[in-house]
Amino acid sequence: MKVAKFGGSSVANAEQLRKVANIIQDDKERRVIVVSAPGKRSSEDIKVTDLLIDLGETYFKNEKYEDKLEVILGRFQNITDDLNLSNHVIEEIRNGIEDILASNLEDISKMDALKATGEDSLAKILALYLQSLDVNATYLNPKDAGIFLSDEPGSARILEESYQHLYKLNEREEIVIIPGFFGYTKGGKLVTFSRGGSDITGSIVAAGVKATLYENFTDVDSVYSVNPNIVENPNKITSLTYKEMRELSYAGFSVFHDEALIPAFKADIPVCIKNTNNPSGMGTIIVSQKEPQPNPVVGIASDTGFISIYVSKYLMNRELGFGRRLLTILEDEDISFEHTPSGIDDMSVIIRQSQLTKEKEERVITRIKEELNPDLVHVDRDLALIMVVGEGMNSTIGLADKATHAFARANVNLEMINQGSSEVSMMFGIKTDKVDEAVRSLYKIFFEGE
Amino acid sequence: MKVAKFGGSSVANAEQLRKVANIIQDDKERRVIVVSAPGKRSSEDIKVTDLLIDLGETYFKNEKYEDKLEVILGRFQNITDDLNLSNHVIEEIRNGIEDILASNLEDISKMDALKATGEDSLAKILALYLQSLDVNATYLNPKDAGIFLSDEPGSARILEESYQHLYKLNEREEIVIIPGFFGYTKGGKLVTFSRGGSDITGSIVAAGVKATLYENFTDVDSVYSVNPNIVENPNKITSLTYKEMRELSYAGFSVFHDEALIPAFKADIPVCIKNTNNPSGMGTIIVSQKEPQPNPVVGIASDTGFISIYVSKYLMNRELGFGRRLLTILEDEDISFEHTPSGIDDMSVIIRQSQLTKEKEERVITRIKEELNPDLVHVDRDLALIMVVGEGMNSTIGLADKATHAFARANVNLEMINQGSSEVSMMFGIKTDKVDEAVRSLYKIFFEGE
Numbered sequence: 029m030k031v032a033k034f035g036g037s038s039v040a041n042a043e044q045l046r047k048v049a050n051i052i053q054d055d056k057e058r059r060v061i062v063v064s065a066p067g068k069r070s071s072e073d074i075k076v077t078d079l080l081i082d083l084g085e086t087y088f089k090n091e092k093y094e095d096k097l098e099v100i101l102g103r104f105q106n107i108t109d110d111l112n113l114s115n116h117v118i119e120e121i122r123n124g125i126e127d128i129l130a131s132n133l134e135d136i137s138k139m140d141a142l143k144a145t146g147e148d149s150l151a152k153i154l155a156l157y158l159q160s161l162d163v164n165a166t167y168l169n170p171k172d173a174g175i176f177l178s179d180e181p182g183s184a185r186i187l188e189e190s191y192q193h194l195y196k197l198n199e200r201e202e203i204v205i206i207p208g209f210f211g212y213t214k215g216g217k218l219v220t221f222s223r224g225g226s227d228i229t230g231s232i233v234a235a236g237v238k239a240t241l242y243e244n245f246t247d248v249d250s251v252y253s254v255n256p257n258i259v260e261n262p263n264k265i266t267s268l269t270y271k272e273m274r275e276l277s278y279a280g281f282s283v284f285h286d287e288a289l290i291p292a293f294k295a296d297i298p299v300c301i302k303n304t305n306n307p308s309g310m311g312t313i314i315v316s317q318k319e320p321q322p323n324p325v326v327g328i329a330s331d332t333g334f335i336s337i338y339v340s341k342y343l344m345n346r347e348l349g350f351g352r353r354l355l356t357i358l359e360d361e362d363i364s365f366e367h368t369p370s371g372i373d374d375m376s377v378i379i380r381q382s383q384l385t386k387e388k389e390e391r392v393i394t395r396i397k398e399e400l401n402p403d404l405v406h407v408d409r410d411l412a413l414i415m416v417v418g419e420g421m422n423s424t425i426g427l428a429d430k431a432t433h434a435f436a437r438a439n440v441n442l443e444m445i446n447q448g449s450s451e452v453s454m455m456f457g458i459k460t461d462k463v464d465e466a467v468r469s470l471y472k473i474f475f476e477g478e
Numbered sequence: 479m480k481v482a483k484f485g486g487s488s489v490a491n492a493e494q495l496r497k498v499a500n501i502i503q504d505d506k507e508r509r510v511i512v513v514s515a516p517g518k519r520s521s522e523d524i525k526v527t528d529l530l531i532d533l534g535e536t537y538f539k540n541e542k543y544e545d546k547l548e549v550i551l552g553r554f555q556n557i558t559d560d561l562n563l564s565n566h567v568i569e570e571i572r573n574g575i576e577d578i579l580a581s582n583l584e585d586i587s588k589m590d591a592l593k594a595t596g597e598d599s600l601a602k603i604l605a606l607y608l609q610s611l612d613v614n615a616t617y618l619n620p621k622d623a624g625i626f627l628s629d630e631p632g633s634a635r636i637l638e639e640s641y642q643h644l645y646k647l648n649e650r651e652e653i654v655i656i657p658g659f660f661g662y663t664k665g666g667k668l669v670t671f672s673r674g675g676s677d678i679t680g681s682i683v684a685a686g687v688k689a690t691l692y693e694n695f696t697d698v699d700s701v702y703s704v705n706p707n708i709v710e711n712p713n714k715i716t717s718l719t720y721k722e723m724r725e726l727s728y729a730g731f732s733v734f735h736d737e738a739l740i741p742a743f744k745a746d747i748p749v750c751i752k753n754t755n756n757p758s759g760m761g762t763i764i765v766s767q768k769e770p771q772p773n774p775v776v777g778i779a780s781d782t783g784f785i786s787i788y789v790s791k792y793l794m795n796r797e798l799g800f801g802r803r804l805l806t807i808l809e810d811e812d813i814s815f816e817h818t819p820s821g822i823d824d825m826s827v828i829i830r831q832s833q834l835t836k837e838k839e840e841r842v843i844t845r846i847k848e849e850l851n852p853d854l855v856h857v858d859r860d861l862a863l864i865m866v867v868g869e870g871m872n873s874t875i876g877l878a879d880k881a882t883h884a885f886a887r888a889n890v891n892l893e894m895i896n897q898g899s900s901e902v903s904m905m906f907g908i909k910t911d912k913v914d915e916a917v918r919s920l921y922k923i924f925f926e927g928e
Contacts, residue, residue, distance in 0.1 A: 163563055275822050318862075336898075338899065342724075343737065343740070348809060349805075349809045351815065351818070352802055352806055353801075353808050355801055355802035356802055359798060362798065367820050368801070369897065370816075371725070371900025371905075372728045373724065375898055375899055376899040422891075423891060424891075425891050426886035426888065428892050429884075429885065432881075436511035436876035436878075442870075442878050443872075444895070444897060444898025444899075444900070445896070445904075446895070447819065448896070449788065449824045449825055450821025451820045451821075455821075
């Protein structure tokens with residue numbers, strides 16, 4: 029049994045839903061379908077989930093919300109009209125939304141229920157459409173599927189018992205259509221995952237039913253070896269390990285949210301990323317292990333917005349606990365660090381800039397000065413990290429040579445190299461303004477054999 | 479005023495002391511002289527300090543020590559005979575040692591006093607010898623020089639007020655000869671620095687008198703760019719910054735103990751390393767700042783005996799405090815770490831093998847497993863660290879390229895690269911068995927222009 033998840037752009041309109049229906053019918057193994065809410069139909073369009081959030085916020089402010097409701101219903105009605113489905117479902121959606129708004133739920137839970145309407149309605153519509161094609165398909169509410177979550181509206185987590193409930197889906201004869209993004213507390217309250225949570229539902233369902241494959245349908249043919257905005261028409265990755273995917277996701281690859289992978293990862297389910305608009309394409313398959321490759325480098329990712337706090341103190345390395353105390357100061361301010369390159373008498377902490385407000389930065393620097401008594405402390409801004417990723421890199425002689433050569437050739441100074449802990453990546457820190465040149469130079473060396 | 483310190487091999491016998499006397503007379507600025515105890519006269523010889531320790535241990539065990547005392551006195555008598563000095567000083571040394579042994583000091587302080595006899599006697603002999611040459615020179619006891627130390631026998635530290643006392647040496651007309659290695663507590667008890675402490679005395683005295691130069695006379699012409707046991711006839715370093723010296727010392731350069739540099743470093747006194755056997759040679763000068771060089775690499779050092787503890791956990795980087803808790807476990811066992819390279823979901827801690835007994839290692843691994851709940855933890859042994867050192871390296875494009883190329887050419891896999899915090903070094907971790915090849919390959923690239 030395969031679990032197929034269709035993202036927002038795959039269910040944005042009737043045309044896309046026809047493709048989805050074809051894909052489902054193409055493979056008898058595709059028996060559990062997870063759907064997102066309708067996404068953008070063009071780059072100026074607004075996602076249904078954003079429309080729903082706007083509706084909720086308008087309602088909470090006691091402003092006129094009726095027009096906004098009609099816009100949302102219009103999005104669904106366009107689809108049902110186009111697919112020749114009964115208007116009944118639209119009324120059901122309208123009643124559902126009005127019931128939520130009028131309920132006595134707390135605002136935060138009301139918002140969760142409202143947001144979930146996007147996925148829920150689309151799942152119902154897709155089931156109806158498949159039925160109209162004489163496909164044995166049925167809508168399945170997450171509660172009935174057994175998706176139970178922690179009581180954390182907007183960032184709920186799966187409860188372990190859900191997996192056993194989900195396993196029973198194997199007994200079903202028909203194709204089930206499950207809305208993504210939400211589930212229920214044990215008390216029966218609707219709660220959502222964090223944004224992008226349909227990927228989490230898909231991964232959880234795939235793990236629960238012990239699927240042979242979890243297919244994640246999006247609007248790209250595959251994961252690319254490098255950001256196509258930086259390098260034109262780059263290499264497609266056909267096969268990727270979980271670890272490689274995680275390292276690439278960390279540094280800016282956004283095919284899907286890496287946290288969503290955890291349930292599939294833990295259950296060792298292969299994940300395939302495919303294009304709804306080109307379903308016969310190979311896609312990219314994510315597995316737990318793969319054969320060693322002659323060129324172990326699978327991808328190059330980059331991310332900006334890092335800063336470095338540099339602390340130097342003569343004979344630092346004889347001072348037991350120095351590094352630990354530095355990290356404690358950051359932890360006290362709820363700042364998580366990315367890396368800590370060190371010399372003999374100095375240590376730098378690399379942090380995402382977004383973690384550090386002006387006030388936090390001042391407090392941290394003051395405490396470092398007062399408590400660690402360093403010779404010097406300063407902050408470097410506008411750092412970018414570049415990751416060169418691939419299983420087997422750590423045992424291939426000459427890769428660091430190739431990579432550093434790429435930076436030198438692009439005339440880029442290396443602020444930082446961090447290699448040696450991860451078995452699947454090498455990390456380089458450079459100034460942000462040079463990041464595209466550096467990535468292009470690396471790509472040439474690793475993928476164009478220069 | 480210059481302070482000149484002469485090491486053990488420079489004062490090992492009468493022939494060496496004649497060279498020392500010439501060096502002192504060669505430059506009127508050399509007005510404060512610090513001496514070690516006589517060192518080895520040949521590779522099979524025993525240093526006087528070791529003879530004194532052996533004497534003390536024999537005495538404490540209530541065994542016959544008289545022969546051992548005669549051997550020590552013989553060493554000094556050879557010198558005085560050869561230099562035609564009166565035998566009176568030998569009797570003084572004998573009486574001094576016997577007084578120490580018979581005193582009611584604690585054993586640890588008795589041993590300190592005994593060890594100090596080596597430097598103290600040599601200083602007296604050198605003063606007598608200079609006087610016999612009609613040089614206006616005098617022996618000066620550290621107490622009279624004002625060298626006051628903390629009450630930590632065998633590892634005493636300087637008390638701040640000593641510097642003011644020492645400054646008064648500027649008022650002296652004559653050359654003063656101060657024995658290195660020891661000083662006195664405020665209560666008047668003799669205490670020694672840690673082993674090699676004559677370098678510390680020299681550096682403290684240079685700082686105290688605000689010397690224009692601190693000359694450290696040894697038996698090598700200069701500091702070399704690389705260990706001469708690995709590369710034959712290597713490049714001599716003429717000028718080195720404190721920072722460079724410190725990074726090189728860390729990784730196996732043992733010209734002198736880097737901690738000894740601190741007082742000179744803080745007082746910004748230039749330090750010159752010279753050869754007693756070739757005093758007209760340039761030597762190596764250590765300064766706080768130097769001009770930028772076309773080849774910023776000044777030296778390559780290597781050290782072995784490191785291990786790495788690798789910890790991996792999926793989504794580690796979202797877990798606030800993970801790194802800090804790992805370091806706390808080590809700190810609880812009194813283990814100081816060297817470096818902490820990290821990936822997204824993993825972190826390694828590089829530790830000197832000597833810090834980790836079998837029992838400590840087991841406790842640390844158990845606690846990591848229990849408290850951090852990692853997916854994986856393992857220990858890698860037999861790591862060597864190689865440092866490429868030079869001011870200005872961090873702003874020179876292409877250096878990492880050159881260095882990694884050297885490793886690739888020598889067919890050496892890089893287990894770790896740590897660059898980016900220190901402004902004066904790049905660090906590489908490799909397997910110990912490849913360290914010499916790697917160093918030779920780096921030397922060729924950075925110093926032979928290959």
